[in-house]
Amino acid sequence: xxxxxxxxxxxxxxxxxxxxxxxxxxxxxxxxxxxxxxxxxxxxxxxxxxxxxxxxxxxxxxxxxxxxxxxxxxxxxxxxxxxxxxxxxxxxxxxxxxxxxxxxxxxxxxxxxxxxxxxxxxxxxxxxxxxxxxxxxxxxxxxxxxxxxxx
Amino acid sequence: xxxxxxxxxxxxxxxxxxxxxxxxxxxxxxxxxxxxxxxxxxxxxxxxxxxxxxxxxxxxxxxxxxxxxxxxxxxxxxxxxxxxxxxxxxxxxxxxxxxxxxxxxxxxxxxxxxxxxxxxxxxxxxxxxxxxxxxxxxxxxxxxxxxxxxxxxxxxxxxxxxxxxxxxxxxxxxxxxxxxxxxxxxxxxxxxxxxxxxxxxxxxxxxxxxxxxxxxxxxxxxxxxxxxxxxxxxxxxxxxxxxxxxxxxxxxxxxxxxxxxxxxxxxxxxxxxxxxxxxxxxxxxxxxxxxxxxxxxxxxxxxxxxxxxxxxxxxxxxxxxxxxxxxxxxxxxxxxxxxxxxxxxxxxxxxxxxxxxxxxxxxxxxxxxxxxxxxxxxxxxxxxxxxxxxxxxxxxxxxxxxxxxxxxxxxxxxxxxxxxxxxxxxxxxxxxxxxxxxxxxxxxxxxxxxxxxxxxxxxxxxxxxxxxxxxxxxxxxxxxxxxxxxxxxxxxxxxxxxxxxxxxxxxxxxxxxxxxxxxxxxxxxxxxxxxxxxxxxxxxxxxxxxxxxxxxxxxxxxxxxxxxxxxxxxxxxxxxxxxxxxxxxxxxxxxxxxxxxxxxxxxxxxxxxxxxxx
Numbered sequence: 135x136x137x138x139x140x141x142x143x144x145x146x147x148x149x150x151x152x153x154x155x156x157x158x159x160x161x162x163x164x165x166x167x168x169x170x171x172x173x174x175x176x177x178x179x180x181x182x183x184x185x186x187x188x189x190x191x192x193x194x195x196x197x198x199x200x201x202x203x204x205x206x207x208x209x210x211x212x213x214x215x216x217x218x219x220x221x222x223x224x225x226x227x228x229x230x231x232x233x234x235x236x237x238x239x240x241x242x243x244x245x246x247x248x249x250x251x252x253x254x255x256x257x258x259x260x261x262x263x264x265x266x267x268x269x270x271x272x273x274x275x276x277x278x279x280x281x282x283x284x285x
Numbered sequence: 286x287x288x289x290x291x292x293x294x295x296x297x298x299x300x301x302x303x304x305x306x307x308x309x310x311x312x313x314x315x316x317x318x319x320x321x322x323x324x325x326x327x328x329x330x331x332x333x334x335x336x337x338x339x340x341x342x343x344x345x346x347x348x349x350x351x352x353x354x355x356x357x358x359x360x361x362x363x364x365x366x367x368x369x370x371x372x373x374x375x376x377x378x379x380x381x382x383x384x385x386x387x388x389x390x391x392x393x394x395x396x397x398x399x400x401x402x403x404x405x406x407x408x409x410x411x412x413x414x415x416x417x418x419x420x421x422x423x424x425x426x427x428x429x430x431x432x433x434x435x436x437x438x439x440x441x442x443x444x445x446x447x448x449x450x451x452x453x454x455x456x457x458x459x460x461x462x463x464x465x466x467x468x469x470x471x472x473x474x475x476x477x478x479x480x481x482x483x484x485x486x487x488x489x490x491x492x493x494x495x496x497x498x499x500x501x502x503x504x505x506x507x508x509x510x511x512x513x514x515x516x517x518x519x520x521x522x523x524x525x526x527x528x529x530x531x532x533x534x535x536x537x538x539x540x541x542x543x544x545x546x547x548x549x550x551x552x553x554x555x556x557x558x559x560x561x562x563x564x565x566x567x568x569x570x571x572x573x574x575x576x577x578x579x580x581x582x583x584x585x586x587x588x589x590x591x592x593x594x595x596x597x598x599x600x601x602x603x604x605x606x607x608x609x610x611x612x613x614x615x616x617x618x619x620x621x622x623x624x625x626x627x628x629x630x631x632x633x634x635x636x637x638x639x640x641x642x643x644x645x646x647x648x649x650x651x652x653x654x655x656x657x658x659x660x661x662x663x664x665x666x667x668x669x670x671x672x673x674x675x676x677x678x679x680x681x682x683x684x685x686x687x688x689x690x691x692x693x694x695x696x697x698x699x700x701x702x703x704x705x706x707x708x709x710x711x712x713x714x715x716x717x718x719x720x721x722x723x724x725x726x727x728x729x730x731x732x733x734x735x736x737x738x739x740x741x742x743x744x745x746x747x748x749x750x751x752x753x754x755x756x757x758x759x760x761x762x763x764x765x766x767x768x769x770x771x772x773x774x775x776x777x778x779x780x781x782x783x784x785x786x787x788x789x790x791x792x793x794x795x796x797x798x799x800x801x802x803x804x805x806x807x808x809x810x811x812x813x814x815x816x817x818x819x820x821x822x823x824x825x826x827x828x829x830x831x832x833x834x835x836x837x838x839x840x841x842x843x844x845x846x847x848x849x850x851x852x853x854x855x856x857x858x859x860x861x862x863x864x865x866x867x868x869x870x871x872x873x874x875x876x877x878x879x880x881x882x883x884x885x886x887x888x889x890x891x892x893x894x895x896x897x898x899x
Binding site: 136152153154155156157158160171172173174175176177178179180181193195196197198199200201202203204205206208210217219221222223224225227229231233234235236237238239240241242243245246247249251252257258260262263264265266268269270271274275276277278 | 315316318319320322331332333335336337338341342353354359360361381385386388389392393397398399400421423424428431432435436443467495496497498499500501502503506507508538618621622625626629630632633634635636637638639641671672673674712715716719722723726774825828897898
């Protein structure tokens with residue numbers, strides 16, 4: 135339906151509503167559980183599937199071109215820094231994959247204001263934050279200035 | 286309704302307002318904080334920055350990385366590549382600027398925790414192609430969002446920005462932006478000294494190949510609703526290259542990326558008979574575009590052209606011969622991760638259709654057209670270039686500032702600087718961020734003022750679709766057919782049909798002409814008038830209504846630019862049947878448009894293309 139919510143697993147927490155980039159996971163007022171209100175605006179990005187604490191959301195491929203009987207399930211484990219996929223084919227074949235997602239602890243990025251403040255004059259230079267060190271080369275490349283006659 | 290109460294307004298004052306929390310906006314937020322420690326920097330996003338923008342899904346490669354530290358490429362090389370791919374027409378100064386800074390961005394990403402794959406032999410980043418490096422990028426966006434959140438004074442999620450606000454005293458200066466909260470309808474008025482627009486380019490302007498449920502599975506995100514252009518062009522900012530839409534050759538229906546398969550795994554693309562058709566069509570391509578057919582690598586649009594000719598000749602389906610290259614488990618993992626990191630829907634297609642890439646080839650096709658400035662094409666605002674190397678007529682004070690004072694852009698917003706992708710968009714955001722800090726510092730004591738009259742008028746306009754529905758709904762028993770209003774989706778489908786049939790979409794094999802464009806403009810003008818009669822039943826549909834507004838305005842710009850350029854510059858992206866060949870004598874230039882808010886008139890012009898790199 136692209137994404138859909140299993141009735142017996144969803145507890146109505148709203149994590150999917152909060153994360154959906156397309157704003158299409160809404161809470162049904164009768165059942166107090168989430169559902170996809172606009173499958174034709176779903177990208178199958180899996181953001182809600184990954185975010186659901188109950189693993190209540192799944193994907194059924196777009197009816198326009200996806201025959202039934204498949205499933206692509208995911209388990210994203212933030213603390214472990216991995217994402218695992220289980221792909222079941224229409225004919226029953228199964229493929230499984232696990233990939234890394236991050237090499238540092240969540241929340242560990244140093245804010246830009248924690249670095250030494252740049253020299254006020256540097257605001258007029260072409261240098262961006264952490265350059266040239268972060269470039270891995272000694273100098274920021276530049277070009278000769280051209281006046282109008284030359285171009 | 287409380288949503289329309291004049292009391293239900295939140296005013297937010299900022300030094301710098303960043304609109305859009307994708308890669309461009311996150312870069313702008315980070316850099317403006319680095320240089321402006323004491324400034325109030327506000328980031329506003331339509332969805333939730335944790336997973337918003339084109340990279341919400343994840344990515345499997347960073348497509349713009351020089352590798353200067355290892356002497357792999359220099360910025361000038363990248364300019365030559367982008368210029369070749371765009372048939373000669375790019376802002377070389379802007380591209381050079383991104384290319385010289387992009388490595389520091391990518392190195393920061395790695396430091397923050399993005400897993401970049403390494404070549405076991407050299408220890409360097411694993412190259413997919415000359416410019417691309419492979420990543421384990423499922424969490425690319427959440428990592429970048431963390432950096433942005435730690436940089437902003439405030440982040441506003443779920444605010445649909447509908448308009449930019451102009452200064453009361455100086456009509457060509459921006460004063461902020463207006464939007465509403467998609468959850469509770471509260472009107473938000475952002476007043477800012479500088480505004481950086483880093484909103485999305487355009488999917489769903491042309492009719493997609495799948496029109497049912499599968500309309501969601503476009504190549505570019507369905508939430509990329511052309512706000513980058515819909516917001517900016519209505520201020521009177523000069524726009525360029527809006528005709529330069531992009532058509533992608535991708536795995537059919539799921540739109541899975543082809544880069545890793547063709548460049549890294551070396552899978553061949555063939556017709557249905559297993560023939561490599563590109564080389565055979567070179568002479569014909571030469572007759573259309575002359576010397577540009579000799580560009581290496583062959584420009585993307587020309588590769589599309591060869592594929593289209595092959596399909597027209599009845600030699601389809603076109604296939605990527607995946608089964609010929611997956612001889613190890615490692616390669617199979619690479620191929621699957623390429624999809625699972627960024628286009629899970631393609632894996633769903635394979636599973637549902639029993640396609641194992643180890644056993645059989647997969648179909649490729651050309652997509653419907655999209656409008657963007659961040660990927661491989663050049664649409665967007667005309668921007669001031671880098672102070673140290675932009676030609677004189679390409680700069681007017683602040684790098685990445687549009688022709689409207691105080692209005693900056695990054696990513697899809699800025700025209701002429703193609704091939705930014707994720708890292709380049711973030712880098713362009715950084716450039717704009719630093720530049721905006723400089724602008725704010727130099728503006729001291731002369732802040733813009735929001736025009737109260739403009740605000741009152743827009744406030745009524747924003748919520749009108751709710752009113753249209755509320756009143757018009759009473760005329761009918763039930764259902765979606767009403768005499769006085771159309772839904773946002775009905776409006777969108779009309780837009781897509783007009784653009785598809787008259788402006789070079791899939792149904793005409795991307796063909797258009799002056800008479801077709803003129804007829805399209807007649808119909809588009811009526812759709813624009815009907816935008817006053819959109820009916821929205823709730824706040825979610827109100828968001829869709831404003832997304833439609835942005836798409837319609839953008840579509841008009843695309844149409845007018847397409848009409849103005851009397852040549853076929855990019856065969857494979859679109860064709861002018863009345864001007865079937867490339868014409869360097871008359872059209873080695875940028876097309877520019879400027880919308881006059883007061884008169885409603887569009888002015889078209891040519892702008893020079895300066896070649897500052899040999």
